[in-house]
Amino acid sequence: MKVWKSVVSAALVSVLLAGCGSNAGTDNEQNEVKAGSTVNLKVFVAQPRLKEHYDKYIEQFKAKEKADKNIEVNVQLEMPPADNAPQILKTRLASNDAPDVFALHAVNEIPPFSKAGYLEDLSNQPFVDKLLDSVKPSVTDASGKVVAVPLETLSWGYLYNKDIFKEQGLEVPTTLTEMKAVVEKLKAAGITPFELSYKEAWVPQLFLPLTVGALTQTEHKDFVEKMNKDEASFSDMKALFDVFDLVNANGTDKALEVGADDGAAAYATGKAAMWIQGPWYAETILKSNPDVNFGVAPMPLNDNPDDTKINLSTSTSLAVSSSSKNKEVALDFVNYILDDKDSSAFYEALKFNPVAKVHTFKSFPWVDDALKYVNEGKAYQDPKIPQAVKDESGKALQGYYSGQLNQQQVIDALDKAWKSYNKVNK
Structure with a gap:
């Protein structure tokens, strides 16, 4: 590839x-x-x-x-x-x-x-x-x-199987060390920790906003602003690889052959306990298994629990x-x-969140999960990363997963993509 x-x-x-x-x-x-x-x-x-x-x-x-x-x-x-x-x-x-x-x-x-x-x-x-x-x-x-x-409108991080977590006596991790412990306990029980589905580049791309969004809340608050001025580098975002490596080392096989729809079906049937994905796949997951009990939680990036937050986006x-x-x-x-009369049923069928005063349907359980973090102040607005950079990150992380690119090559590709965007947007 x-x-x-x-x-x-x-x-x-x-x-x-x-x-x-x-x-x-x-x-x-x-x-x-x-x-x-x-x-x-x-x-x-x-x-x-x-x-x-x-x-x-x-x-x-x-x-x-x-x-x-x-x-x-x-x-x-x-x-x-x-x-x-x-x-x-x-x-x-x-x-x-x-x-x-x-x-x-x-x-x-x-x-x-x-x-x-x-x-x-x-x-x-x-x-x-x-x-x-x-x-x-x-x-x-x-x-x-x-x-x-x-x-x-989205509140997302990763999806986890609540029934598996309950059966194994697991709590939602708040740090990367705690996530590693969850991974080891799942493996000891013969359960694959993560569903991997990287055939479509937009899926590994999800690691980018999760990383940038969380880290710009603490030690790199001006990262996006600096990148827009060609004054920073993705070398400041190396936590991306810590998480990506952990997930990939403990995930399902042949990720580059599995599309997101197939990943949703596999996750729905319990092939893995977690999936780095958003609740926008709820409708597809529930179509495969109406009884699956999943929740939404923020992905830990490091051992600073202040960086473990939900991504809020439209x-x-x-x-x-x-x-x-x-x-x-x-x-x-x-x-x-x-529409006052018809849109509630439409949004509910799509498994989308209410966005208007005319929406009368009850929010879904996974929305309530995420809202708990939001109400506690453990959330951030989706970072304004240029689409060209997101597109490049998906392809670069596919290459990194397959061994064609190393970490520095991924960083260089993302820096180049942002600089190219800047040239036409100044």
Whole structure:
């Protein structure tokens, strides 16, 4: 597997930003959609495992548009895998071929996409007043405009099998030394400690925000700021390897052959006690085994319990392209995502957290687990790491796992990726 590559994502962001002030947001003229019209709406969401739920909700939206406005809507739903989606979307945006509605990561992608002028201002849309006060800032750009409707808000670290922990008399570890003791006790009982599923690069990439997010709470508080100025290095984040090595040495086999969906199925059936993954896989896990009892806990990085915290983030969110030819219907669609009557059932089916005042469903047990840490102040906001750096980290850690790269080569790749990002964002 070839993993030592130049940073393609940074180049795409460069092209994307070059569009600012040219084609971006200029092809905007809208005519009111007349009753009896047919509109073709392109929607781009990189969550293929949840397709059946999106399909069902889209059918409800189409029925509502027909009933309310007598508009026939044909929705072309594109759901690429998460590994390919960012580059596909950036290429589309840069070539003026944007979907009408597309998913983006709120923390990582709103800043560059908004700067490039590719996001419609949604500040005056009805859904905005429904957002929880804690959620609204995450979909607001630097100029104060709301530019997306949030789907996923996350509290994550790793997943652990509560029944296995209880049977083995284990407590959730608060330090790396305690985690090592948990690992040894599981192995002594013949239980594999960790599920490994690195076929898709975005999964090993998860170790990056967990490491950076936690360490910037204590000894490296200005790491992100310094990296944005080319004044720091990932050599400050070597705890990444301490955790990654521990997990890999005590995990399931053939990680590079196992995708996240297969990993979810294996974890659901008890093949391992823990998985470095987020609760966004809850729906897939429970589909494989409705009776599995899992919780969410923060991953220890070292022996400082102050660094053991939950990651808080808003990830998948839906934006409207500023160049959409079907803006009226696109705006109807993103407003329907938080429909007073229908959205609670939609979010609950997806196993997502409530994000709006209109959401009435009860939070899930794993959400309550994470919330306990949040309420105790043991949480941090997902760090603002450029997407190009995250993409590079996934590939580099695949290479490190397979023995093709050493620690210094991984550090050099991540430093280079961030510097390349800086060059096109100064």
